[in-house]
Amino acid sequence: MNEFDLLIVGAGPAGAYAAELLAQNGAKVALFNGQPKGKPKACGGGVTTKALKAWPQLLNAVGRTIYELDLYSPAGKRLHLQLEQPFAVYSRLAFDNYLRERAQRSGAAIFDEKVSVRKATSSGDGWILKNDNGVEWRGKILVGADGANSAVAKLLVGALPPSDMEVAFGYRAPLPERDSASTVVAFLPNWVGYAWAFPRPDHISFGIATTQDAFEHEPLDGLLWDFMVGYYQHPGGETVNFWKRDGTRDATLRDELRETAERYAARIPGLSAISWDRRKNSGDGWALLGDAAGFADPVTGEGIYYALRSAQLFAESYCGGEPHAYEKRWQEDFGAELRKAAQMRQRFYGNFWGAPFTERMIEFARGHRGVKSVLADLVAGEQGYVDLKKKLLKSALRPI
Numbered sequence: 001m002n003e004f005d006l007l008i009v010g011a012g013p014a015g016a017y018a019a020e021l022l023a024q025n026g027a028k029v030a031l032f033n034g035q036p037k038g039k040p041k042a043c044g045g046g047v048t049t050k051a052l053k054a055w056p057q058l059l060n061a062v063g064r065t066i067y068e069l070d071l072y073s074p075a076g077k078r079l080h081l082q083l084e085q086p087f088a089v090y091s092r093l094a095f096d097n098y099l100r101e102r103a104q105r106s107g108a109a110i111f112d113e114k115v116s117v118r119k120a121t122s123s124g125d126g127w128i129l130k131n132d133n134g135v136e137w138r139g140k141i142l143v144g145a146d147g148a149n150s151a152v153a154k155l156l157v158g159a160l161p162p163s164d165m166e167v168a169f170g171y172r173a174p175l176p177e178r179d180s181a182s183t184v185v186a187f188l189p190n191w192v193g194y195a196w197a198f199p200r201p202d203h204i205s206f207g208i209a210t211t212q213d214a215f216e217h218e219p220l221d222g223l224l225w226d227f228m229v230g231y232y233q234h235p236g237g238e239t240v241n242f243w244k245r246d247g248t249r250d251a252t253l254r255d256e257l258r259e260t261a262e263r264y265a266a267r268i269p270g271l272s273a274i275s276w277d278r279r280k281n282s283g284d285g286w287a288l289l290g291d292a293a294g295f296a297d298p299v300t301g302e303g304i305y306y307a308l309r310s311a312q313l314f315a316e317s318y319c320g321g322e323p324h325a326y327e328k329r330w331q332e333d334f335g336a337e338l339r340k341a342a343q344m345r346q347r348f349y350g351n352f353w354g355a356p357f358t359e360r361m362i363e364f365a366r367g368h369r370g371v372k373s374v375l376a377d378l379v380a381g382e383q384g385y386v387d388l389k390k391k392l393l394k395s396a397l398r399p400i
Contacts, residue, residue: 014290015145048381170207370395
């Protein structure tokens with residue numbers, strides 16, 4: 001009863017989508033969901049335009065489609081983007097459940113329990129996983145899709161160093177009383193990273209993403225609370241200083257939010273260019289997908305597209321009788337993009353002409369339609385990093 005072709009540890013987007021595709025093609029798949037029931041993964045829940053175009057079925061999940069986005073520079077200058085194609089924001093609980101249900105309908109066996117990867121054993125016939133009660137599952141191939149702190153990755157290739165990690169933390173809070181809740185990304189003042197406000201159907205996900213090396217909880221949490229209060233106080237405008245406190249009104253709003261806001265935190269892979277050169281994500285009888293493989297944009301932390309794409313590439317390789325082809329396929333498909341993003345991260349959050357690059361970028365885009373268009377494509381996931389500099393220069397040279 002517990003003999004399978006593949007054992008997939010982790011039932012988030014990467015694991016669930018791989019299970020769906022593999023089961024559709026006749027593979028016998030066990031998918032292990034180690035998350036406690038009802039506990040969502042800590043994540044902003046943003047799914048890019050690029051992902052929605054690649055997998056339009058995602059629009060069937062309960063979420064909110066976003067056609068407008070406000071970017072704010074560290075000094076509070078606003079760039080309003082009208083997106084030709086929407087991106088979406090999901091509750092990760094709803095989104096992950098949707099993908100797991102699809103996997104189950106396709107024939108994958110889902111086990112809502114934690115297995116001890118540390119005690120996994122392999123032999124010439126494959127892998128054996130056990131739970132704490134000694135129940136065994138056997139499979140020819142072990143797939144790790146269990147997030148940035150992947151136990152499968154630690155077992156097979158070792159843990160990622162702290163310098164290859166980013167941190168995301170935030171709060172789920174009520175929707176504002178005004179008619180519309182804007183979607184906002186605000187670059188941090190004097191800090192690596194950005195804050196976000198992503199409205200969902202019944203609440204807002206607020207958060208900050210930064211590197212592990214730059215992470216200091218107390219000052220960053222203070223910045224996030226300033227951002228949250230500023231978001232509720234200011235519905236928008238050409239310039240909004242999210243980081244300025246406003247006396248009594250500020251304190252009252254903070255007290256109200258502290259009674260309702262629900263905190264979350266997570267680690268995100270943010271590999272360096274050197275790590276991308278050294279990283280191997282598959283071998284005889286095993287493979288890593290999504291965050292477990294380090295597949296996230298080192299500049300933005302976005303990982304859902306790469307989770308789904310890596311699942312697709314692995315499933316195609318396995319079902320085509322060439323599971324070893326997965327390594328070459330992910331490297332050729334998006335490996336160069338992630339490596340380029342890793343090279344750009346320090347410059348993206350560094351200084352340019354005496355001010356933060358993010359400040360100059362938004363200033364320039366506010367006055368130049370072509371640069372603004374390229375930036376909108378970058379946000380949507382349609383513009384990659386490999387030819388970003390070329391596109392920006394080409395756009396900048398066109399008449400305004």
